[in-house]
Amino acid sequence: MDDEFLNRTKDTTFSPVFILGLHRSGTTILYRMLNETRNFDVLTLYHVLNFDRLLYDSVNNVVDGEKRKINQELHEKGITNRKTDDVAVTSEYEHEYVYVFSERDYPRKLTEDNKELFELLCKKIKYLSGDGKPLLLKNPYDYGNFLFIKKMYPHAKFVFIQRNPLDVISSTMKLWKTRLKVRDEFVCLYSKESVAMYRNPLLLLCYRLFFTLRFPIGVFEVFWRVKTGADYYLKNIHDLPRTDYISIRYEDLCEKPNQVITHVLQFLGMKSEKKFNGYIKPRKLKLEPEVSFLNKFIYKRMKAYFDTFGYKP
Template sequence: MLTQTRTETMQNPGKDVPYLCRLEKMPSALVFIMGAHRSGTSLLYHLLANTNRFNYISAYDIVKYDELLFNHVMGMEKQVKQALDRQITAQRGDRLIDGIPVGADLPEEYRFILFKEKINPLLQGKTVLFSPNLVPESLERFVEMCQKKQWISAENRPLLLKNPNDFYQNFLAIHALFPDAKFVFIHRHPLHVFNSNMIAWPLALQTKSDYLGLLDPDYERLFRSSPVERILRLAFLRSGLGRRRILSGLVEGFAYYFSNISQLPSTSYVSIRYEDLCRNPGSALTEISQFLGVELRTDLPQQPVKPRALPVSSKVFACYEKKLNALKPYLSHLGYPLIPEMALSKL
């Protein structure tokens, strides 16, 4: 196993221990990409990371977290990254859920570095998928992660941070912890978000992604141990109860955004839509860069990005229709129709 449990990590904290006392500085700015699962956060994360104006949490940072400082001091980063790239290449070459090519430098979610509490997913399925990770109990670990990234980075750039779990009922708490942090919210029509969730999560449980197994020890354990737990989780996600719980978690997150976004200072956040990002990525990135005060290079991508058109099943649509009244304020706020035309044409 490449990763350890919380107890094992505390007892064997790795090669970085002699250097932890040197960690003092935080990044010049923290930039949180905020959005629901399957709302386009990964696309936005990658586009911003590719501008070379930000530092970000990579797959290498996650897999080799306990030796990042050691590898940097010893001049071994390039060598270790190359070895990790070879390992990833020898395994399945994508994230499975979206086909994004993977590697040691791929931008990834910081949740993989924070410790997670064990929750029975069969009893609390909604909680597992939508519980925040950046909480008071994980704050020390989060700060250490940011300081490590600052210490090993060549330039003092803003640190991009992405973790959809912290979109749900948590951005005000993060703002309270880091008042100077900036937030980039990305939205996508809720029906497409819900539909994509109902396709992605069962797929990840049905077919193993070796890459995700490197990042997440719980995911790796599901495929190494008895298949019973994985089969039960898969059955839950495919059930009517599973659909209702996932949609309920999404709707609560959207309602929280609509009800609480006004409590964030206007200087702390910018909000874009996935559909607009796909239609004109250069324009969306320019808007974000101006908000952040970061000068981007002139050769920004101008060609439209083709959104993934996933068929909407009748069960998913029927479940969504029952939540339309609860979704109306959020949909109206963002200028979305109740039902997107593309979805209607496929039903």
């Protein structure tokens, strides 16, 4: 629906700021907190679901109506938050650009193949916003891809968020167990792969065997992905100019949110009066049994990352 309006974005520019971290490292809550400072434009659920008609919606003044439709669908399906962590969701939910890629069968991380699609997405968001704010984006799949991104977008800035690998792996396993127990209607709104999984009993059984047995072998795949991302970060982070990135810890964000958010904003030359006291509710974390069992195995193979960020096994 947008084809006839694409020329409207030809002179639109964007200044990207990437939030990058491992899956389940806290990128979602950081994205939401930074968005609430009102310093950025962000990618929302509305942008993801209506990507092919964003310009049409704007030109025809139906943006608000389309957002109401999404909120109505969420209401009808009983969706108020993400099952995996209780993060509230509406049409304004801060989303990941990976789903613009994957729904069109492109790689999940930024590549030469999907670069044009990514830039079109960014231009559409900026065209709709009509302001000069930086564009804040996140995609955990790009945590191990920041040198390519920097090469493509030399002026890009990066906000890295780190988290204890044991908690990352445990949280990922818990996510899969929750998602495989019963159909996740929210994920099915924007992920055709999830819809296909739930519709195929054999495929669903394979996922359940992989991730939900008493000792699921899927934990090793999750560990490998976490280790691969962490190794890439440690090996390549020094190739990024120190003025182009900041790295924070999820644990510090939870303990002293105002200080950490202020630190991030200062790095980006911004400020905000927004306070986040009590924003993140303390949760007693208990490692999934398989992660607890592999504690020493994981620590031994990721000791450099543990030591770099002050984590203990």
